[in-house]
Amino acid sequence: MVNMGPQHPSTHGVLRLRLVLDGETILDAEPILGYLHSSKEKLFETHTYLQCVPVTDRIDYLASMTNNLAISLAIEKLAEIEVPERANYIRVISSELQRLASHCFAQGTLINDMGAWHTPLIYFIKERELILDMFEMVCGARLTYNYIRPGGVSQDLPPEFFPAVGKFLEEFPGRLDEYRGMLWENEIIRARATNVGVLPRDLAISAGVSGPTLRGSGVAWDLRKQDPYCGYERFSFDVPTGTTGDVWDRFAVRFQEMYESIKILSQALEALPPGRFKADVPIVIRPPEGEAYAQVESPRGMLGFYVVSDGGASPWRCHVRAPSFINLTPLREMLIGHKVADAVVIIGSTDIVMGEVDR
Amino acid sequence: MTRALSGEELATAVSPEAVIAVEAGAVFVLPENVAEVCLALRDRQGFDYLLSVTAVDYLDYFDVVYHLLSLSKNESAVLKARLSGRDGLSLPSVVPVWKTADFQEREIYDLLGISFDGHPNLKRIMMWEGFPGHPLRKDFLEFDHRTFAGSGSEGVERG
Secondary structure (H helix, E strand, C coil), X not given: CEEECCXXXXXXXXXXXXXXXXXXXXXXXXXXXXXXXXXXXXXXXXXXXHHXXXXXXXXXXXXHHHHHHHHHHHHHHHHCCCCCHHHHXXXXXXXXXXXXXXXXXXXXXHHHHHHXXXXXXXXXXXXXXXXXXXXXXXXXXXXXXXXXXXXXXXXXXXXXXXXXXXXXXXXXXXXXXXXXXXXCCCHHHHHHHCXXXXXXXXXXXXXXXXXXXXXXXXXXXXXXXXXXXXXXXXXXXXXXCCCCCCHHHHHHHHHHXXXXXXXXXXXXXXXXXXXXXXXXXXXXXXCCCEEEEEEEEECCEEEEEEEEECCCCCEEEEEXXXXXXXXXXXXXXXXXXXXXXXXXXXXXXXCCCHHHHHC | XXXXXXXXXXXXXXXXXXXXXXXXXXXXECHHHHHHHHHHHHHHHCCCEEEEEEEXXXXXXXXXXXXXXXXCCCEEEEEEEEEXXXXXXXXXXXXXXXXXHHHHHHHHXXXXXXXXXXXXXXXXXXXXXXXXXXCCCCCCCCCCCCCCCCCCXXXXXXX
């Protein structure tokens, strides 16, 4: 019996695994969670709806934009707030840039886990830095944005944003092709990823897995297509899926998703209409009594918020449907039979963020 | 778009003896029937995917809320079960129906104190073994963050 974590350079946050080993082979694995639990769902109950938005930033801290978006959609459903068109386009632009930044980080760290050390990681982080600079232009923050609010977004895209994103969209696809050239036929990556950590399709569906982890197992389910929000149905893009559900498929799906995000970004920027960036919403929103559930396709999967209102200034209950938490459900089955070194790669391929797992 | 089944539609999909109340967007079933109803919804109505299972503390009772999804039909539904009182609450686990309930039911047990009969591994998941109480309950007092009148469960006694 070997304990892995909670502090471990390769467990992507404070994930603890209790492994039963026979030599290097994993016979059983039990994830032990809660090291980053900070009672966010309890905090929601004593904060006003607007104050809840920055709390959501810290749930999946590598994709704050989609956290803000999911809770805003739920509050808008509950309080029947209509969002202006320009705000919807800005939301799509923010979400897709966020997806790129998050996937850059996820791919970089995964390749690092496979033993490529930091070179590809730093290349991906360099790309992510460009996106973080753009987010800083838009809302002043690099990681926790508090940008997408109930009713729209907190401020309009500033003039300096457009040349920056234009330049990024011109140059990034070429660099992405370059990275693809280096990584795709790399025999070490292939050897460490093919048939490793297989998640069979039926288990994936029963375990409630979502996002690239689900699509890697061959299920073509993406909320942006199946249940579009913020006008995603207007844009033309594909949803990549895998076949085997191994680490390679999840890696390839995320990689291809980056190309698809670039497509959506170009279309959204081109069609961005003039107008208001936010509806008139009071600072203290008091939605009528009732409940609402809204979800978005975050870089990690289906992120949903179930909000119950008692008519007051705070939610009575606000539950986060956290994809990273739920995606860990079949982890044991994915690890058994593999070596300890593979455990690191398999966890990396599920792209979990402990803030979302533990909340 | 995902089509959300209304309470009425879901009530016809579930066997009539099991439904005790119908809301606009959800159906209430007796807690002891939850596992059978879910099995029927999965096998006969195509709800192959459990999006989320959670619970809400309403002071005099708790509601366990199931958000269901059919990947094949692109439909969603909400199922609820009401447990009266605050102590010794339990209902059947739906882990045999959808494996995803494993961690989510453990979270409800840990944070809200509701037990799930038949759960393969019912133990705390966020808090440590031996933690006193169930933190997400309304009577679990913590630092009062309220900055606004009317924010935060005004009817509940706070420390």
